[in-house]
Amino acid sequence: MEFKHKSVLLDETIEGLSIRPDGIYVDGTLGGAGHASEVCQRLSAKGRFIGIDQDQDAIIAASERLAAYEDRVTIIRSNYCYMVNELKNLGIQKVNGIVLDLGVSSYQLDNEERGFTYRVDAPLDMRMDQRQSRTAADIVNGYDEKELYRIIRDYGEDKFAKNIAKHIVAARAKAPIQTTGELTEIIRQSIPMKIQATGGHPAKRTFQAIRIELNRELDVLRESLDGMINLLDDGGRICIITFHSLEDRIVKTIFRKNENPCTCPPDFPVCVCGKESKGKVITRKPILPSAVEMEENPRSKSAKLRIFERRYKK
Numbered sequence: 108m109e110f111k112h113k114s115v116l117l118d119e120t121i122e123g124l125s126i127r128p129d130g131i132y133v134d135g136t137l138g139g140a141g142h143a144s145e146v147c148q149r150l151s152a153k154g155r156f157i158g159i160d161q162d163q164d165a166i167i168a169a170s171e172r173l174a175a176y177e178d179r180v181t182i183i184r185s186n187y188c189y190m191v192n193e194l195k196n197l198g199i200q201k202v203n204g205i206v207l208d209l210g211v212s213s214y215q216l217d218n219e220e221r222g223f224t225y226r227v228d229a230p231l232d233m234r235m236d237q238r239q240s241r242t243a244a245d246i247v248n249g250y251d252e253k254e255l256y257r258i259i260r261d262y263g264e265d266k267f268a269k270n271i272a273k274h275i276v277a278a279r280a281k282a283p284i285q286t287t288g289e290l291t292e293i294i295r296q297s298i299p300m301k302i303q304a305t306g307g308h309p310a311k312r313t314f315q316a317i318r319i320e321l322n323r324e325l326d327v328l329r330e331s332l333d334g335m336i337n338l339l340d341d342g343g344r345i346c347i348i349t350f351h352s353l354e355d356r357i358v359k360t361i362f363r364k365n366e367n368p369c370t371c372p373p374d375f376p377v378c379v380c381g382k383e384s385k386g387k388v389i390t391r392k393p394i395l396p397s398a399v400e401m402e403e404n405p406r407s408k409s410a411k412l413r414i415f416e417r418r419y420k421k
């Protein structure tokens with residue numbers, strides 16, 4: 108299957124990176140190399156680009172797309188949570204820019220075999236990293252009702268989370284739920300017909316919730332962000348595109364904390380905690396896609412771009 112993915116907030120991200128032709132740039136969510144190829148085009152032979160993705164299909168597609176820049180490109184199959192170590196292995200301690208374009212690519216969603224979509228019947232998989240042993244089926248058949256309710260409510264923001272979790276547990280008591288089609292049918296039965304006729308696809312939110320849980324998307328982001336900010340050289344920027352309100356909240360909170368880490372009570376005349384600012388939040392409000400982009404690429408509708416610039420103490 109051809110790797111198709113339309114990059115979101117492309118111009119805004121490239122402008123936000125403020126690329127130096129001789130700089131070192133990292134994309135932690137390489138995908139089809141849409142953002143990456145724009146970065147590479149702007150680098151001179153002295154520049155360097157490192158692309159990371161945990162998905163083998165993305166690595167193959169990106170390697171082909173970036174072949175023309177092979178003198179300055181290194182592609183690594185890994186989770187971006189290992190970025191600091193992966194770069195250390197290449198002898199790189201500091202970089203000038205980092206991009207994260209979170210979530211799944213359209214290719215992953217559209218590829219029937221990967222089990223991300225409720226549109227076709229396929230094994231319940233949803234792994235971004237095919238080397239991982241746990242799949243969506245393990246969550247659907249293994250989590251207790253309370254845990255299922257929590258993830259569908261929090262990560263899917265589904266009003267019918269309680270009912271969906273109850274129906275899943277009842278259905279799997281008869282036989283394990285093995286396919287996306289079986290799960291979709293169970294979700295349909297958990298949501299009133301009236302709502303199904305008006306809202307989007309009834310399974311959309313639950314599928315999103317299971318995918319986020321399985322791939323530990325929020326935990327990985329939360330655990331990695333400080334380390335990535337520390338990787339930035341003076342003036343270096345990190346640009347992060349999120350698609351979920353909880354992801355965006357994590358980015359906003361950690362950026363703010365790095366700008367102003369002081370933990371002294373507000374009435375202290377001087378700072379005594381000794382925690383120093385790591386830089387500046389460039390986007391007080393997130394950058395959103397234009398009306399034209401949303402029209403051309405509906406997937407971009409929930410996207411938000413936030414940018415942080417590292418500033419060293421002079």
Ligand SMILES: C[S@@+](CC[C@H](N)C(=O)[O-])C[C@H]1O[C@@H](n2cnc3c(N)ncnc32)[C@H](O)[C@@H]1O
Nearest residue numbers: 114136138139140141142160161162186187208
């Ligand atoms: C939205 S796509 C990126 C698309 C890319 N920016 C482009 O324009 O072609 C997200 C990609 O990030 C990868 N990904 C998501 N989380 C990851 C993680 N924690 N570590 C490595 N790759 C990850 C997915 O496998 C997917 O290929």
